[in-house]
Amino acid sequence: xxxxxxxxxxxxxxxxxxxxxxxxxxxxxxxxxxxxxxxxxxxxxxxxxxxxxxxxxxxxxxxxxxxxxxxxxxxxxxxxxxxxxxxxxxxxxxxxxxxxxxxxxxxxxxxxxxxxxxxxxxxxxxxxxxxxxxxxxxxxxxxxxxxxxxxxxxxxxxxxxxxxxxxxxxxxxxxxxxxxxxxxxxxxxxxxxxxxxxxxxxxxxxxxxxxxxxxxxxxxxxxxxxxxxxxxxxxxxxxxxxxxxxxxxxxxxxxxxxxxx
Amino acid sequence: xxxxxxxxxxxxxxxxxxxxxxxxxxxxxxxxxxxxxxxxxxxxxxxxxxxxxxxxxxxxxxxxxxxxxxxxxxxxxxxxxxxxxxxxxxxxxxxxxxxxxxxxxxxxxxxxxxxxxxxxxxxxxxxxxxxxxxxxxxxxxxxxxxxxxxxxxxxxxxxxxxxxxxxxxxxxxxxxxxxxxxxxxxxxxxxxxxxxxxxxxxxxxxxxxxxxxxxxxxxxxxxxxxxxxxxxxxxxxxxxxxxxxxxxxxxxxxxxxxxxx
Numbered sequence: 001x002x003x004x005x006x007x008x009x010x011x012x013x014x015x016x017x018x019x020x021x022x023x024x025x026x027x028x029x030x031x032x033x034x035x036x037x038x039x040x041x042x043x044x045x046x047x048x049x050x051x052x053x054x055x056x057x058x059x060x061x062x063x064x065x066x067x068x069x070x071x072x073x074x075x076x077x078x079x080x081x082x083x084x085x086x087x088x089x090x091x092x093x094x095x096x097x098x099x100x101x102x103x104x105x106x107x108x109x110x111x112x113x114x115x116x117x118x119x120x121x122x123x124x125x126x127x128x129x130x131x132x133x134x135x136x137x138x139x140x141x142x143x144x145x146x147x148x149x150x151x152x153x154x155x156x157x158x159x160x161x162x163x164x165x166x167x168x169x170x171x172x173x174x175x176x177x178x179x180x181x182x183x184x185x186x187x188x189x190x191x192x193x194x195x196x197x198x199x200x201x202x203x204x205x206x207x208x209x210x211x212x213x214x215x216x217x218x219x220x221x222x223x224x225x226x227x228x229x230x231x232x233x234x235x236x237x238x239x240x241x242x243x244x245x246x247x248x249x250x251x252x253x254x255x256x257x258x259x260x261x
Numbered sequence: 262x263x264x265x266x267x268x269x270x271x272x273x274x275x276x277x278x279x280x281x282x283x284x285x286x287x288x289x290x291x292x293x294x295x296x297x298x299x300x301x302x303x304x305x306x307x308x309x310x311x312x313x314x315x316x317x318x319x320x321x322x323x324x325x326x327x328x329x330x331x332x333x334x335x336x337x338x339x340x341x342x343x344x345x346x347x348x349x350x351x352x353x354x355x356x357x358x359x360x361x362x363x364x365x366x367x368x369x370x371x372x373x374x375x376x377x378x379x380x381x382x383x384x385x386x387x388x389x390x391x392x393x394x395x396x397x398x399x400x401x402x403x404x405x406x407x408x409x410x411x412x413x414x415x416x417x418x419x420x421x422x423x424x425x426x427x428x429x430x431x432x433x434x435x436x437x438x439x440x441x442x443x444x445x446x447x448x449x450x451x452x453x454x455x456x457x458x459x460x461x462x463x464x465x466x467x468x469x470x471x472x473x474x475x476x477x478x479x480x481x482x483x484x485x486x487x488x489x490x491x492x493x494x495x496x497x498x499x500x501x502x503x504x505x506x507x508x509x510x511x512x513x514x515x516x517x518x519x520x521x522x
Contacts, residue, residue, distance in 0.1 A: 011383035
């Protein structure tokens with residue numbers, strides 16, 4: 001039995017999230033269904049992160065076991081020929097037998113995009129949250145920066161969650177303007193803002209709740225210093241509303257060195 | 262009667278092109294239909310370029326006349342509230358009474374995108390032509406560069422066209438790799454190539470026929486020097502197949518100084 005590690009990119013717009021559910025189009029189900037005729041039997045695919053409905057991925061990592069001896073590059077071509085265009089296998093590799101995309105993951109990185117301006121360029125409409133009001137990028141960036149380190153993120157957890165601990169470690173938490181000139185000949189009319197966050201793990205809706213709060217800081221509804229106070233309060237009611245799913249992308253997943261390839 | 266100049270961005274995927282046609286979803290028809298209830302009567306919208314089915318725009322320019330005295334920024338908001346998400350008014354201005362987006366246009370710029378690598382990242386799948394084979398960017402760039410100047414572009418005109426002259430002037434003709442790191446955490450697996458062309462005007466399918474030929478040069482099916490020979494031959498049969506419409510974007514339209522705003 002071989003263990004295969006794939007890196008998947010998908011457009012979450014038309015998916016009810018990663019995880020297989022009855023009567024819903026999910027990424028896991030679409031990938032498992034593409035593998036079944038190759039393996040001539042059911043295959044279970046384990047994803048590093050169970051992205052929510054509408055959330056995208058550029059570098060989701062998944063593992064599965066195969067008896068078929070097909071070469072990795074041929075398997076990648078076969079899967080991409082079968083899969084719909086909104087899911088792509090962008091990387092593939094043989095992995096150690098006990099490698100598990102979910103339990104071996106050490107760090108995940110998410111990107112959250114905001115399209116700031118009067119109108120969203122159509123190619124960004126599925127991938128960026130539209131905020132028409134002016135955003136103070138410096139204020140939002142300074143609020144973002146204070147999240148690095150080990151903290152109790154209970155204030156940014158979806159209500160009704162039940163996890164053992166709400167303590168997580170964040171290595172990178174950075175908000176910045178990125179080049180919008182690829183999308184518009186009138187770039188002064190459009191600002192593209194990216195929030196990038198890397199951590200050991202994330203609570204349910206945590207990145208979207210942080211993004212919503214950063215957007216409130218940027219729009220002057222909160223001060224940058226409020227971010228630290230919200231974090232300390234451990235009170236979900238003090239953070240802002242959850243930002244919409246379509247701005248969020250699971251960017252990459254990191255593994256310890258022997259599994260990193 | 263006021264003359265209004267709008268800059269439009271659209272995703273051409275679900276349009277049968279710019280120009281109104283019976284029983285087809287076209288950009289002109291969608292914009293005219295959004296204006297009618299505001300004007301309380303039919304409005305004719307004139308576009309600078311009549312983009313083909315599947316071709317996108319980031320800065321199409323269009324003009325129309327209005328009796329309604331609504332302020333430009335309110336009109337922009339009203340149109341964007343009515344229009345579907347795949348068409349956006351990204352700029353709006355009052356124009357001189359006789360200003361005509363089509364006849365006053367002096368230069369147009371098109372961008373053609375190629376996604377080069379094993380798999381197209383899903384957010385690019387509607388906006389870039391996928392070429393999996395290796396592309397020699399230097400060879401393609403050198404073929405692109407020899408198109409600047411005044412030439413007879415008959416070899417790159419759609420067969421069956423009937424125009425007075427096939428002579429056009431090209432000011433910019435540049436092919437280059439652009440930053441793919443916004444779309445993929447594994448950028449070595451993806452190269453994004455952009456061909457940029459600015460000219461006084463373009464023959465039917467001219468940019469797509471040039472892009473197809475540049476792609477053949479990049480894949481080694483032709484030599485860079487063949488570009489000049491094809492141009493001189495004035496023979497459509499010597500150029501490559503027309504590149505697909507979804508890689509093409511009408512980027513911007515320029516007007517003489519008094520109308521340039």
